[in-house]
Amino acid sequence: MRKYFVGKMLRKNLPVFIFLFAAFFSISNTIYAAAESVVTDGHSQEEVKRGERFFKGLLPANREFASCVSCHNLNPVDTLNWNPSAMDLALKFVDKDFASFQASVMNPTGAKMEASHVNFKIAEEDLKTVKLYLDNLAHKGPAPAKPTYFNLILFFALGLLLTWALVELIFLHNIKWKVIPMLIFVGAFGWQVKMIVTDAIKLGRQENYAPDQPVKFSHKVHVGDNGIDCMYCHTTAENSKSAGIPAANLCMNCHVLIREGTHSGKFEIAKVVEANETGKPIEWVRIHNLPDHVFFSHAIHVGSGKLDCKQCHGPVEEMDIMRQNADLSMGWCIDCHRDTKVDFEGNGYYEHFVKLHEDLKSGAIDSVTANDIGANDCMRCHY
Structure with a gap:
């Protein structure tokens, strides 16, 4: 009896509860917005x-x-x-x-x-x-970016379409040619599957990811126009897991004199000068991210493997806004290991591969790929 009474009361007063709920959040948001404004x-x-x-x-x-x-x-x-x-x-x-x-x-x-x-x-x-x-x-703060719902609307529209086609085939029988609703069903269902698979594959991948940075640093200006070597700024790339981000005092080697950029004026360089003077590091946004279960070392690829930076990072010397050039998927890494020839001879890091050195000298093989020295063994990246 009590359950019946409570249910009846909720049904009768549901519009009132909805209004009060919406009003509460509206007032809360208004108060918050007012508190955070001038x-x-x-x-x-x-x-x-x-x-x-x-x-x-x-x-x-x-x-x-x-x-x-x-x-x-x-x-x-x-x-x-x-x-x-x-x-x-x-x-x-x-x-x-x-x-x-x-x-x-x-x-x-x-x-x-x-x-x-x-x-x-x-x-x-x-x-x-x-x-x-x-x-x-x-x-x-800036207005939040509005989400786009096109794919979601398209997915549900396709769902309605295939549902109609299924109902028509089983119950209604209004259309003489059964092949028409059948084709509609197969097409709508196939497109839904394609959308799901495509989005599932993209999970965790950030190809062309180019976030806003706290300082408008252009690789095109520094690397392309001024010819600064990657290792001058990313000093730990040959010897460490990470390539490293240069501290502001390294930037000041040049900007102690250069205080105005040709394109950016004084505003952006002033941020670097302030960071150096105050000791507060610039909070750069990381661009290239790998899952936690993946191990990657710049020292192995750059220091030992002698790879050029652009092989993974793309034409950095052409980028005003730094972006992720490749999807960094496992398939992309495996294909690179299969195709990339290792700088094998005269490289002390590979001296213990005695059999491969003998095969090279005898002419049995003419080159060694990363795959030949175990780069695609699962435990190399996942351990």
């Missing part, structure tokens, strides 16, 4: 919105200069934007007064920034709202 500091939401309009170039109506957002992007882009993003500016000036911000905008230093701000004119009161908008951005 609106609580005595500024109005209208001021923040006005600053956003000036930043995006919607105001003033008779503007004769480039908008802020035309250089300082709000969202990540596929190609390298050398200018600091809106979030970079927001974080840089959030703890600084308006005078510092105004001086940087209206009286820029450095050839790159002077060229970008030529003919830039904005009233002081309007610039204050821009600073307010950026401060608010620094507190709230």
Whole structure:
């Protein structure tokens, strides 16, 4: 009897419960958003919105200069934007007064920034709202990327289609030609299987992964244009499991003198200088990730195997934005071991392969691949 009463009460008042539940989360989110914004500091939401309009170039109506957002992007882009993003500016000036911000905008230093701000004119009161908008951005953070649901919708649409085809074949019999619903069923089911298999294969793989980094470091500029050797920065690649990330003091070997980049101006290099002076390391985002159950050593591949870096990392000298060049799957590694000829002769690391050395000298074989010396044994990578 009690269960019946509770169930009846829930059914009768379900809309009320749903409304209260939604209202609670709506109010909670509103309170949280307000707590993380500058609106609580005595500024109005209208001021923040006005600053956003000036930043995006919607105001003033008779503007004769480039908008802020035309250089300082709000969202990540596929190609390298050398200018600091809106979030970079927001974080840089959030703890600084308006005078510092105004001086940087209206009286820029450095050839790159002077060229970008030529003919830039904005009233002081309007610039204050821009600073307010950026401060608010620094507190709230950028808007989260909206997920895409195309594949999910397509999957369910195919499911409905094959369900209809199945019902038509078994129960309805409305279509004279049975081959039509049969083909629809096979096609929809096959496409669903293809989607599942494709996404399953991609699990844990990050081909073309290119995350935003805290500093806009271009391998194209440093390796391609300036000819810096990989080992100059990645000093442990020949002797360690990891290639290593250079500390800021190594960067300062060059940037103690070079304080302004041709493309990026002073903003990005200033981050490196600050990291060196404060001792706070730059938090680079790792690009090449392998599962925890896989062992990989740069020392074996680079130090002993004498592989060129681009064999795994691709044409780094052409990349402004560093990305993962290969999928780093097990099949990719195995194929490389089968095809790659080892720098065998005169290499002390391979002296104990006596039989292979004898075969090379006798002409029985003309080369040795990584597979020939056990590179594809399971225990080499999984132990």
